Amino acid sequence: MAKITPKNLLKHNLNGKEEKKITLDNLAEMSSTDNVSDAMKNLYKTNGVVEGIKPISSSYKIVGRIRTAITDSGDWGTLIKAIYACNEDEILFVKCSDDTKAVWGEMASTAAKLHGLKGTIICGASRDTNEIIELDYPVFSKITRSNAGFALNEGAIGSDLFINDKIIKTGDVVFADCDGVVVIPQDKVDEVLAEVNNIKKFEDDCFAKIKKGQQLDEILNL
Template structure:
């Protein structure tokens, strides 16, 4: 991704959703052989203009991951669906436990990792300078009794063109952050902070609670939570996501036609 300067990205209108609408309106039957087994035999007409090919869907997802400030342009991808996709292909849903949105903003992109502790907010500041435009900071913190992120870091990161901050720890300045157009996710919120010790690490492999987050992995965060997508299985995960969206689209069509969800899922 190339960006000439940090001032231009705020005014650029990048809409991955528009990529998903550039298809003919012809009807096509989509077989769900790789979807959930209970609904694999269902037949329904799907409008391709609303449901593009996998290649087009993948292109839209990649476009989104390389862009900045896409809060309003990410409605075609969600953490519940991608967590289901990861569980299906990887046996692990990729969810970061207990980390939630602070201000209701959505973010998606590649990760710059940070490892620090609750007494050190200096490493977070240093990471802002090292991050590339469009990247997401993922900060893993040992402890959560003091904040390593707040209003000033959020403003600095937003100005830099960073796409969001995920904190497996504590942040503060909730009143300021909730009104900012910058995505922040945190495990908890506290009023106090530590010191600029600068004794953490940046761009390092993270491992906590049995979860691995590596530099270059993808992160999706919305109001349901945060999910990490390992870069080595990124396209496979997006293919699984596409199949799930096909399946859910068909189920909704059948529900609208008056079918019982119990019958559709063949649970009876």
Template sequence: MSEQDRHIRDLAGTLPVANIGDAMERLNVVDSGIRPMWPGARLVGRAFTVMTAGGDNKAIHEALDHAGPGDVLVINGQGATHRALIGELIAGRAAAQGVVGFVIDGAIRDVRDLEEMRFPVFARAVTPAGPYRNGPGYHQKPVALGGVVVNPGDLVVADDDGVAVVPRDAEADVLARAVAKHEQELAQRDGVPAPSGI
């Protein structure tokens, strides 16, 4: 990881997702149906994209053969909620590889275990039913997730409010505006007049 990339991630980690969304004119914020699976979950990382058939996690296993430190698996599971795409075993494998979390348009299971692991997962639903493993699917191509197009390498930031995706070529500008917005809100909260024009 380059020093610039480390700086970007560290900076993003200090900012509320709401401010990042505001800095993108409220665009690139994932559908609110995709939410944290345990309170206080937070992640910052680079999108490692996955497309899979609903209820099937073969493509996720294949993606984990290639994903690495600092990656967030961003998984289009077709919004299917009848089968869990991941649970504690896949999360444990991912964490051991340095993957920092999952964002899934689909269902998961083993929520209590994920919380105990402190492994951040944002998903559409929870079900005890396990997945199929037949395919098809692919990874590291653009995917749509919760109304947002996500490209490999985009910056993914998520907290209790939800998930924002920052296009890589815009991240420095977006984060600068998010910092200004955050400082403005802190000043307003503390009763200090904020600079105009933010």
């Protein structure tokens, strides 16, 4: 048994269990996009959600720094170049002109996985769904479809993305899971993580009280 000292006493909760702080490294393991969206709502009155993008498999859950790319839906070649502009463990975040053609598939996923990317998020369309799932490379997109364009390489890599009311930059943090995609501006990461920790502690307290028989409306003072 580990010795409890004044230094580590604060790390233990009332049940004697050591509390593990949520950080960027364990965010996917210990939290969800729901918690992060709530944190941003509490702090900034914005939810951080990029609407309409979902994983091609509900099991996918990724957190990482973004590398941006923008392309016409008829040009998937830009994204092949973007793969090799990424650093290891980055997530390629793509804005397409529309979702009428797929810009990502099995071949791109294979190259991206071998290059060390954590995943690809596309505000547009992807294809080769079964093959990508078998490859176990996380892909998130607005829609899947069969048709694609050409390898033109006429887009841009690293530019700011303007999606609805959001500006998404290379270096921002994205958290994506089965519920959706949430982007944290890079200068807000520490504040958001602190609030996620507060939210998780509040939720844990609520669950403990519910299991002891207290009604949820009483807990929430409704």
